[in-house]
Amino acid sequence: MPIRDIVKSDHAFTPEDTKVLGAAFDETLSALQLVDREAPLTLLIAKLIVELAKKGERDPMRLRELALKSVTGGSA
Numbered sequence: 001m002p003i004r005d006i007v008k009s010d011h012a013f014t015p016e017d018t019k020v021l022g023a024a025f026d027e028t029l030s031a032l033q034l035v036d037r038e039a040p041l042t043l044l045i046a047k048l049i050v051e052l053a054k055k056g057e058r059d060p061m062r063l064r065e066l067a068l069k070s071v072t073g074g075s076a
Contacts, residue, residue: 003046024049024063031068
C-alpha cells in the first residue's frame with residue numbers, strides 16, 4: 001500500500017507534502033528491509049508518518065528517523 005493511498009483524500013496535504021511523505025515512507029521501509037507493501041507493519045509505518053506530518057513535521061529524513069525510532073523502540 002503506497003502512502004499516497006492514505007493521504008490522497010486528506011486535504012491537509014499538498015501535492016508537495018505527499019511527495020515528501022512518500023519519500024519518508026520509502027526510506028523507512030528500505031531501512032527496515034520491508035518489501036511487502038501489504039504487511040501490517042507497512043501500514044503502521046504509513047499511518048505513523050501521516051500522523052507525524054499532521055503534527056507539522058515535513059522533513060523527510062526527520063520523518064524517517066521518528067518512524068524508525070517508534071517501530072524499533074528507539075534503537076534506530
